[in-house]
Amino acid sequence: MGIHRGHRARPLEWVAEKFIFLVSLSTILVVFLIFAFVAREALPVAFGQMNSALVQPVIPVADLDQHSPEEIRAYLGLTQKQYAEMDKETLQSLMEVRVEAQNEVPEQFRNDKDAAINTTEWRYLLRPHQWTGYDKPEYIWQPIGQIHKYNLVPLVVGSLKITLIGLFFAVPLAVGAAIYVSQLARPRTRELVKPTIELLSGIPSVVIGFFGLLVMASFLQSVFGYQTRLNAFVAGIALGFAVIPMVFTIAEDALTSVPQSYTQAALALGASRWQTAWQVVLPSALPGVFAATVLGFGRAIGETMVVLMICSASVMSWNIFDSARSLTATIAAEMAEAVSGGHHYRILFLLGAMLFVVTFVTNMVGEVVIHRLKKKLEGKN
Amino acid sequence: MSTLTARSARADGFRSRQFDWGSFFFSGLTGLATLLILAILAVILINIFWNGFSSLSWRFVSTIPKKDFFDVSTTGILPMIIGTTIRVFVMTIFVIPVGVITAIYLTEYAPTTSWITRIIRGAVNNLAGVPSIVFGLFGLGFFINFIGRNLDELLQNPGPVWGQPAVLWAALTLAVMTLPVVIVATEESLKAIPPGLREASLALGATKLETILRVVLPQALPGIMTGGILAVSRAAGEVAPILFTGVAYYMADLPKKPTDQFMDLGYHVFVLSTQSPNIEQTRPLLYATVLVLLLLTFALNFTAIFIRARMRKKLRALG
Numbered sequence: 001m002g003i004h005r006g007h008r009a010r011p012l013e014w015v016a017e018k019f020i021f022l023v024s025l026s027t028i029l030v031v032f033l034i035f036a037f038v039a040r041e042a043l044p045v046a047f048g049q050m051n052s053a054l055v056q057p058v059i060p061v062a063d064l065d066q067h068s069p070e071e072i073r074a075y076l077g078l079t080q081k082q083y084a085e086m087d088k089e090t091l092q093s094l095m096e097v098r099v100e101a102q103n104e105v106p107e108q109f110r111n112d113k114d115a116a117i118n119t120t121e122w123r124y125l126l127r128p129h130q131w132t133g134y135d136k137p138e139y140i141w142q143p144i145g146q147i148h149k150y151n152l153v154p155l156v157v158g159s160l161k162i163t164l165i166g167l168f169f170a171v172p173l174a175v176g177a178a179i180y181v182s183q184l185a186r187p188r189t190r191e192l193v194k195p196t197i198e199l200l201s202g203i204p205s206v207v208i209g210f211f212g213l214l215v216m217a218s219f220l221q222s223v224f225g226y227q228t229r230l231n232a233f234v235a236g237i238a239l240g241f242a243v244i245p246m247v248f249t250i251a252e253d254a255l256t257s258v259p260q261s262y263t264q265a266a267l268a269l270g271a272s273r274w275q276t277a278w279q280v281v282l283p284s285a286l287p288g289v290f291a292a293t294v295l296g297f298g299r300a301i302g303e304t305m306v307v308l309m310i311c312s313a314s315v316m317s318w319n320i321f322d323s324a325r326s327l328t329a330t331i332a333a334e335m336a337e338a339v340s341g342g343h344h345y346r347i348l349f350l351l352g353a354m355l356f357v358v359t360f361v362t363n364m365v366g367e368v369v370i371h372r373l374k375k376k377l378e379g380k381n
Numbered sequence: 382m383s384t385l386t387a388r389s390a391r392a393d394g395f396r397s398r399q400f401d402w403g404s405f406f407f408s409g410l411t412g413l414a415t416l417l418i419l420a421i422l423a424v425i426l427i428n429i430f431w432n433g434f435s436s437l438s439w440r441f442v443s444t445i446p447k448k449d450f451f452d453v454s455t456t457g458i459l460p461m462i463i464g465t466t467i468r469v470f471v472m473t474i475f476v477i478p479v480g481v482i483t484a485i486y487l488t489e490y491a492p493t494t495s496w497i498t499r500i501i502r503g504a505v506n507n508l509a510g511v512p513s514i515v516f517g518l519f520g521l522g523f524f525i526n527f528i529g530r531n532l533d534e535l536l537q538n539p540g541p542v543w544g545q546p547a548v549l550w551a552a553l554t555l556a557v558m559t560l561p562v563v564i565v566a567t568e569e570s571l572k573a574i575p576p577g578l579r580e581a582s583l584a585l586g587a588t589k590l591e592t593i594l595r596v597v598l599p600q601a602l603p604g605i606m607t608g609g610i611l612a613v614s615r616a617a618g619e620v621a622p623i624l625f626t627g628v629a630y631y632m633a634d635l636p637k638k639p640t641d642q643f644m645d646l647g648y649h650v651f652v653l654s655t656q657s658p659n660i661e662q663t664r665p666l667l668y669a670t671v672l673v674l675l676l677l678t679f680a681l682n683f684t685a686i687f688i689r690a691r692m693r694k695k696l697r698a699l700g
Contacts, residue, residue: 016590017490024486026479027504027564030557031511037522038515176414184408185415193415195686200422202682204618206647207671210654211425214667241425244418274407295510302512304621309655328514328621335518335625340526352518356511363510367503 035356041349045120052148052343054115058102061095064088106146114147120343125152139316141325143334143344150347154316158232158324162307163300165236165320166243170300171293173240174247178289182255183263183277194252201245209309212238217310224321232324235310239300247296254288254370255281257377284377291369298362302355304328327351426675433672436665442673450631451653451663458670460635464548464643465677467636468623469613471552472559477609479556480563487564488571489593509561513621520554520626542640549639551627558622559612566611570604571597573696600699603692607685614681618674620647646674 044050059067059075067075073083076094086094109115114132117124128137131149142149177197181190217234226233258281266276282289307329314325331348338345444457483501491498529544536542574597582592598605620628629642630652636643653667654660660667 010588013588013590020482020486020490023479024483024491024501027483027501027508027560030560031504031507033523034511034515034519034557037527038518041518041522041526173414173418176411177418180408180411180415184411193419196422197415197418199679199682200418202614202678203425204620204647204674204678206618206620206650207429207675208425210650210667210671211428213654214660214664215428241421244421248418272401272404274401274404278407298510302510302514304512304514305651309651328512331514331518332621332624335521349518349522352515356515359510359512359515360507363507364503366510367506 035353035360038349038356039353042346042353045343045346045350048121050120050343050346051118052120052150053118054109054146055105055112056102056116058099059095061092061099064092064095109146112147117147119148119150120347125150125347128153141314141330143347144337148344150343152351154314155325155327155330155351157316157318158314159301159326159328161232161318161320161324162235162239162311162326163297165233166239166300167293167296169237169240170243170296171247174244174296175251175289175292178248178251178255179277179282182252183281184273197248198245200241201249203241205242205303205305206309208238208241209306212241212306212310226321228321228323230311230323231321232311233320235307235324235326236320238306238310239303242303242306243296243300246299247292250292250295250366250370251285251289254285254292254373257288257374258285259377285373287369287373291366291373294362294369295366298359298366301326302328302359304332308332327355429668429671429675432665432668433675437669437672441666441669445635448631448633450649451657451659451666453662453666456666458646458649458673460632460644461646461649461670462673463635464628465617465646468548468552468555468627468643468645469616471548471639472555472616473609473613475553475556476559476563476612477605480560480608480612481567481605483560484564484567484571485593485598488568489589489597505561505564508557509565511558513558513619514624516554516558516622517625519557520550520622524550524553525626545640546625546627546629546642547640548627548636548643551623551643554622554626555616555619558619559616562612562615563605563608566608567601567605570601570607570692573604573693574600575696575699578699600696603688603695607689607692610681610685610688614678614685617681618647618678620645620651623648646670646677650674 039046059072064072069083072091072095073080076083076091076098078086105115112132123129128139128151130137131140131147139151139153140149141151141154177193181193181197185193212234213230216238217229220234220237221229224233262280262284263276266280267273271279307326311323311325311329313323314330315322317324331351334344335348338348441457442462443459444455445459446452446456450456483505487498487501491501525544525546529547529550530541532543533541578596578600579592582596583589587595623645627642628645628648630644632642632644634641650667650670653663653670657663657667
């Protein structure tokens with residue numbers, strides 16, 4: 001037999017190890033695939049290859065032969081493969097359909113300058129435009145109708161507004177509770193309170209949305225007395241409920257990982273428990289609290305059902321008592337009616353790609369900050 | 382100098398046991414924050430349990446509704462319960478093997494400092510933070526539009542069979558979403574196993590693979606179960622990822638093939654609370670459905686916590 005080394009000695013072991021390694025690479029593959037396939041559907045919009053104009057120039061059916069195949073293919077929006085499979089008759093009938101569709105455009109839009117605009121161009125996605133019937137340039141998201149208005153700014157503002165309200169509510173509460181549970185509470189209380197707060201994270205977001213819609217909305221309206229019952233404020237508070245357990249867990253973890261020697265030294269020098277917590281433990285765990293906030297932001301901006309159920313009218317306003325529509329709620333509400341492969345569909349994927357990038361960045365920042373903090377605290381221990 | 386006197390003055394105050402207003406104020410404020418969170422949780426749970434139990438009945442959970450599921454006296458949620466069960470069950474078939482193998486790689490094989498290990502860990506953390514709606518878009522773009530449609534073309538199906546929303550695609554989407562949950566839980570349980578057990582097995586002549594299969598994995602089984610249960614409880618309540626990948630507003634039949642659509646408990650809560658023709662009248666239905674969903678996820682969570690606690694106790698005795 002002789003002495004073999006490496007994979008020859010135990011071929012099965014070697015194969016198993018390689019297999020295990022390959023399977024574990026699937027996590028990397030999945031993250032890559034998520035970005036690739038969400039971005040893939042959004043690319044035509046991002047590169048300005050879509051045209052959503054209502055009124056478009058037509059090529060009469062009789063002129064088929066006067067144009068190059070490439071022109072006809074682009075005009076009918078076909079892929080190379082589809083075009084190659086079609087005979088002349090099919091092409092003609094497709095062109096016929098196109099001409100008829102243009103003939104069916106309602107009379108009022110014929111001379112409307114907006115009807116000829118390709119609303120998926122970046123300047124209409126990001127900059128205000130003075131639409132017919134408006135007296136000043138405005139940001140409008142109105143994808144349904146004859147003229148599709150796809151301005152992304154109201155959605156981004158809506159998402160940020162609701163998320164920030166949620167964080168303003170959730171972070172002080174969660175961090176306060178984390179300080180109390182990790183530093184001030186007796187061990188018995190701690191062992192009871194911690195899992196109870198974490199129980200909150202077991203409540204599905206659709207249930208929090210339901211609670212916000214049916215119970216909280218009316219209650220908050222009667223307390224604050226604002227006009228619209230379902231607004232960004234209610235959604236933000238409900239979103240806070242969904243974020244609290246996460247911020248609490250991360251902040252509590254960071255505070256607990258501050259070495260005992262810090263607290264013991266402070267207490268031995270005569271500091272009271274709260275002085276120790278406030279002046280010694282909290283400052284050294286501050287990056288952890290920051291990371292908890294950043295990760296909470298990522299969780300909140302990606303939360304869908306709570307916002308979708310509580311408020312969904314897209315209004316361009318920073319007023320917290322106005323309604324708002326978030327990026328997530330827009331995707332969830334409109335994907336069902338968007339035509340697969342159409343401009344509306346692709347713009348919704350563009351929103352998804354934006355969300356992915358934002359949460360990717362917040363995750364990275366949060367993880368790096370926590371990693372460094374843990375390393376620093378353990379190093380000094 | 383001045384700070385020194387200030388400090389010692391404070392210390393004097395502490396020693397002479399004067400009433401410490403700062404401590405009172407600070408402890409009170411953080412304690413209040415804790416109480417407020419607990420109160421919010423209590424209000425949500427009491428509200429749902431109080432209103433839910435009074436309208437929950439055996440008939441309600443065991444009836445397949447006719448076309449109009451808003452009819453309070455005849456409707457039921459059996460197909461929703463079955464649909465949710467099927468989708469999470471199919472999900473576990475995919476997520477548990479991949480998750481467990483990845484965790485085995487990370488704890489047993491991976492060199493701790495190599496860049497590839499760091500990237501895998503980064504990917505797991507990132508996956509945990511991707512918004513659920515983005516998973517839904519991924520399911521639609523990848524599973525349905527890419528794999529499904531190409532499969533249809535390959536099999537030369539006359540119409541879309543695979544290239545449309547289905548319970549299989551919803552389960553796969555959820556499997557991708559809950560992968561980090563399984564990995565983290567399994568890894569935690571693998572790390573808790575005393576290294577002495579592995580060393581003993583290796584010293585007796587077992588190979589690394591034999592050690593993992595015969596010694597490490599049996600010990601880690603409760604941890605793997607915990608991970609699976611947590612993943613199921615997380616997935617059972619998620620609605621956003623299945624919106625475009627398989628859920629149906631109404632279906633007369635239960636799903637029979639992997640390519641069928643399904644009805645879902647969480648989605649039904651969404652439908653009942655936003656699309657009811659008369660919200661006051663259907664309120665009991667809504668509360669009962671929410672209660673069933675909540676009981677399901679909480680029961681799973683508690684089971685996971687229970688198994689984990691027992692495993693920790695056992696391993697402590699071993700180590």
